[in-house]
Amino acid sequence: MNTIVSFFLKRKWILVSLCVVVPVGFLFKGYSGPLHKWFNDYGAGLVYEVFWCLVVFFFIPDRKYIATIAVSVFAVTSVLEVLQLWQVWFLQQVRSSFLGRVILGTTFVWWDFPHYILGSLLGWFWMRAISKGAESADSHHFRN
16 A cells, blocks of 8 residues: 555655664764774765665655665666766865765775675665555554
C-alpha cells in the first residue's frame, strides 16, 4: 500500500535517518583514535553513499526505485571520484571550500570504489527497511 500514511512515515524515517547519518559522517571524518585513517577516508565514504541514497529516497520514496537509487548514487559518486583526476582551475576553485572538498573530494583513490559499493548496498538495505516499516505501519493503521 502506498497511502498518505506510508508516504509521510517514509519521509519521517528518512529525516530521522539523516539526523543520524550526518553526524556519524562528520564524526568519522574527524575521528583521531585507532584506525582513524580508515574511519576518516573509507568509513566516511560508506556513510557518504548512505547519505545520498537517503536524500534521493526522500524525494522519490517509492519502493520500486530503491535499487535504481542505490546504483545511481554509486555511479554518480564514482564519476565524482574519477573527476578528482582532473585538476582544472574551476574544479580546484570549488574544492578550495569545505563544502567543495566534502562533495567533490580532493584526491583520487582506487580503494574508495569498494567502499562506495558497500555504502550503496548499505543504503539499499536502509531504504528497504524504511519502506517495509512504513508499509507495515500503514497496513496496521488500516486494520485497527
